[in-house]
Amino acid sequence: MWPTAEPDVFVRDETLRTDPQQVRELWEAPDRRVVAVYKGHVDVRADVDCDPEDLILLGTIDGVGWFAARTRTDATVDLRAVADSLDPVERAAALTAVALDNWHATHECCPRCGGPTHMVRAGWVRRCREDGSEHFPRTDPAVITLVVDDDDRALLGRRSVWPPGWYSTLAGFVEPGETFEQAVVREVFEEAGVRVPVDQVQYRATQPWPFPSSIMIAFTARTWAQPSRPDGEEIAETAWLSRPEFAAAAQRGDLRIPPRISVAHHLIADWFGEPIPQTWSR
Ligand SMILES: [Zn+2]
Numbered sequence: 488m489w490p491t492a493e494p495d496v497f498v499r500d501e502t503l504r505t506d507p508q509q510v511r512e513l514w515e516a517p518d519r520r521v522v523a524v525y526k527g528h529v530d531v532r533a534d535v536d537c538d539p540e541d542l543i544l545l546g547t548i549d550g551v552g553w554f555a556a557r558t559r560t561d562a563t564v565d566l567r568a569v570a571d572s573l574d575p576v577e578r579a580a581a582l583t584a585v586a587l588d589n590w591h592a593t594h595e596c597c598p599r600c601g602g603p604t605h606m607v608r609a610g611w612v613r614r615c616r617e618d619g620s621e622h623f624p625r626t627d628p629a630v631i632t633l634v635v636d637d638d639d640r641a642l643l644g645r646r647s648v649w650p651p652g653w654y655s656t657l658a659g660f661v662e663p664g665e666t667f668e669q670a671v672v673r674e675v676f677e678e679a680g681v682r683v684p685v686d687q688v689q690y691r692a693t694q695p696w697p698f699p700s701s702i703m704i705a706f707t708a709r710t711w712a713q714p715s716r717p718d719g720e721e722i723a724e725t726a727w728l729s730r731p732e733f734a735a736a737a738q739r740g741d742l743r744i745p746p747r748i749s750v751a752h753h754l755i756a757d758w759f760g761e762p763i764p765q766t767w768s769r
Pocket of ligand 1: 597598599600601602615616617618619620
């Protein structure tokens, strides 16, 4: 099952966030859970002592409060490295904690007046101390697309910053004024020189990707057989691969796709039609 198809495990209760007394009671309950978060690193079973005013209330599950503490512990590990081994609840908590922590860390000043801001509403809002304006967490939409041609070959690309052999689907940020589908058409042409008809772009799934603050909107797109050419800047190599070519390259060790936590992995696995062996992922 696509991880993106899981129901939200948390009760995201807006009224709870504005009730400091209830937040304090959740914090003082013996079964509370805490995710320590520090620069994309997490400890999902943290035991920290904090004033609840400094904590983020991620949400509740069956009346139990889940908090994020913006601090480092001895057990903090890179979320991208461990996400696949977490249970779905811990993974959802960790993704939310990292997203909010990244936002708080980069929004300490008011975008209106430059004054200092501070965390309010259990970590879901920052308020300016000078002009009282309120600021909300940001999420940047990015499209990610598996393009397939008339011969059922998949278009994959290697980003310039990746080592040889690392391939994925094409992705990029949505620009102001664009629809998601238009962003797919533009990004695929910019990065790989491949034309995709906008009416052949099909929505597939979404995935929060707080590295640092994205949500990936995943698509498949079908187009005619045509050459690809990498842009040479963001994308170093592109390739159209049939299923046998893909499998052969992966078996030789010449091709690695993103880990199972990523929506790109699922787009590729869906096209391939069979489970992807562990050794084909990075
Ligand atoms: Zn201000």
